[in-house]
Amino acid sequence: MTALIRNPILPGFNPDPSICRVGEDYYIATSTFEWYPGVQIHHSRDLVNWRLVRRPLERASQLDMRGNPDSCGVWAPCLSYDDGLFFLVYTDVKRFDGNFKDAHNYIVTAEAIEAVWSDPVYVNSSGFDPSLFHDDDGRKWFLNMQWNHRSESFGGSPKHPAFDGILLQQWDERKRRLTGPVKNIFAGSPLGLVEGPHLFKRNGWYYLTTAEGGTGYDHAVTMARSRTIDGPYEMHPDTYLITSKDHPDAPLQRAGHGQYVETPDGQAYHTHLCGRPLPPQRRCTLGRETALQKCVWRDDGWLYLENGGPVPEITVAAPGAARALSSPRVVETDFDETALPSEFQWLRTPLPERIFSLERRAGHLRLFGRESIGSWFEQALVARRQEHHSFRAETSVEFAPGTYQQVAGLAHYYNRHKFHALSLTWHETLGRALTILSCPGDFPHGRLQFPIGSGIAVPTGPIELAMEVRDNDLQFFWRADGEMEWQAIGPVLDAGVVSDEGGRGEHGSFTGAFAGMFAFDTSGGGLPADFGRFRYVSLSEGGARL
Template sequence: MGTFKNPIIPGFYPDPSICRVNQDYYLVTSTFEYFPGVPIFHSTDLVNWTQIGHVLDRPSQLNLDGTPNSRGIYAPTIRYHNGLFYLITTFVESQYGERRNFYVTSEDPAGPWSEPVWLKGAPGIDPSLFFDDDNRVYYTGNRVPPTGQTHAKHMEIWLQELDVKKGKLIGEPVGIWDGALKVAHAQEAPHLYKKDGYYYLIIAEGGTGFTHAVTVARSRVITGPYEANPRNPILTHRHLGKDATITNVGHGDLVDTQEGDWWMVCLGSRPYGGMFRNLGRETFLAPVRFEDDWPVVCPDTGRIEEEMLGPNLPRQKVISPPTRDEFDQSELGMEWNFIRTPRERFYSLEEKPGYLRLKLRAETLSDCGTPSFVGRRQQHLSFNASTKLTFSPKEHGETAGLTLFHSQTHHYRFEVICVQEQPMVRVVKREGATDEVVGEEPISETPIELKVDARLQELTFLYRNRFGNWQVVSEKQDGRLLSTDRAGGFVGTYIGLYATSNGKESTAYADFNWFDYKGE
């Protein structure tokens, strides 16, 4: 059996959902404004996970044009029934715009997945599907209670039958529960299960911040009434201090193993340097035991630990991802993402073999557009990331480099740029609507290597040419501006490569020889 380390999927992988097919487990998470959408992972032991694809990997499935930071794809749920995988999720168009729910299907979890089936008359976010023993299918989501909200963000969980073949809700919607605590808010992420004659409804309450929690109710009839567990919440860390190593635990999904044991995947964060969560919300694993026909999560300690006793399943071989990408494959690895849906092929692995070529586009990292950006998630509290860049800016504003990116308003750019005909390497900090140059050095030529060294929240930016030693461009920069607690939103930090012509049309490009990421 042995122990395992939490989080099981580190970095910005929030809102996990899980299903089992025989001895295989599949897990998905939210992606918000990043493309491709919804990574899907496979495991046979619930501890070691390998990404096998993305569910929404075609522009026809996912139009993120103009989608603001921390909007887009929310809280997917994955289920399997009669040879077919179902993935249902919410597309949030804007901060105050429409929330639209849809599902896609596939016989193979690695894809390809179908085009979206958009559901009419399905308000709210974080939907889920439940397949009952009689083959009837039910949709659950959240909504404003028909009788009105009694307090801020008061929501109700509702249920309606779904004809999955026609892609239509049928019958009448039924409100089934508005949470365990009448003063709680943001009742969302409903998941239904059936065990020993009971329907169990697990939801998230308290918002996705420090007061996040998982609660449960049960009923003998799917439409209710539902009885709240007197021991609610069944999982939370909100009673712990803000110096806890794991915080804002919630948004759970249950799975039973082929051995008859139960486990929960959920989200949580690892703050550092204070209550700052640069890694975003990550995926954790917790044991579950049923007592008196109620689920008990983490029955020994009542909390998720960094190291816990693992599932009674044969451990699969751990395949550690490479720390360096030499860009010598025909396609980018699954860890790489774009900001919003790419409408043109602005990158190439073929034009210069062994290099990632990024074409300069007018869009910048400070726009709500689709910049020439390829990035991967930060997954460790301390790390260093480096790349080798060949780039000769000719026109004013032509820029390429390395970025630590949270949003268009909160990021660092470590870039090569031409200033008054002098090539420069500089560090730009953006917090809010303005840029601040926090370090700058003249250079003679490229290629040069750029490196960011992150010791917890202290950032150092260094460069070297092919003959020299590492030279500091900027040091003691504060990484906290990359945290949701300072920047807002729901995402985590990305480490990316980018190129821009800053609003002008350009035929220039930048070549990246390799990218290296080492976490500690």
């Protein structure tokens, strides 16, 4: 029986997949934007089952995103391998709104994926989405899109003139710098917004794939080829290798931005990002995910999807025998280790000891209240990706606030404009209280709403918090330590706003939804909150309410 790859292979926020094969091992690197550590690398040996094995940008010398706006940070990494060394190329984007991007490109290396990666080598800042191509003559070539600030393009409203073609320049690995002339080799198709370049070589042709159409519903993988690396490049007969832009009913939407890979026996596959929108507003609450499509080479020397058209499929044939391993429906975390479990990340700062500790109190994650839940600098929020359209998350918190400026709790979080948070705090008449802080997409102000006003008084001791997200709906729950019954608190909230399309809409942001624990103390006192557990439960496969 033919093994099947089921898409998305990396569910939840995992965009811009760069794939690399070394022997029998496949690796995919995806963007992490403002989430720390930077870049997710997953591993597989069969293209069916994938496991997170590394986030290589893990220290201040490699990445410091304090102050980076929402949806900035690490964009579109490229992972490659040559002569015993892995290369990771990435951008750190410092600006989103306005005409400028301030996108700085770097290279880090390692002899093994799970090793400690080098300090970065700065390359250039002419645009984002860099990649590194290792030619068969030993030369290395650096590519990135060129950003033109002299246009009407700005954050949330991309315009084609700002995406000023794909630049190519030789990389001198010995001198660790670009060398020789820089050439604009590809202007893209009429669809526009050309970015995400990747080169590979086959039968004497240089093949270039790019992302076009923006990362919304017009997204596409465009393909071109040339006999010489610097062009001119001729367009694919169908222009687009992968796209859903003219097929609004396809289950995988927003298909684009990926990379080609071959199996050891020459079978062809191509990664791409995608989104799975929920009705009625077509909001992708899981963000941009990673999918993989089976391809074929035809006699004309061009690559096509095996299904014959450009529209990606949910299931495709795997290269060999494989059995899909089921993901656990329930993931329990008791914080008994001294390292943060791999599914969790935090925001921006390379100094995690300032915002959390697993050693200050055994069996607990201690968050130190720092800046607000909307901060771009030092925010104590530790969270994991939402990987299912319907899920439940639970935690237990011990927290003794003495002012309303001290808050800790459980959040469904996208960015400073899009979140819902069940919050334990202090109130002048209620004493210790539970309330809800909500920011349902209010851009650019980020104004809070308080769905239950001042909230309800709660007893001393640990408090358990929970939320259930069912597609577009979110309900919070709570109970005091030792009680059996969960109590609903507040109205059903719009979970769909915690999505790429929520708030300012398509292209306004493009990361993903997280569920996690937070604490802030805007008094400056750094009051800690201790979280004793975190539980994530998939409800998307017909799971009953808990």
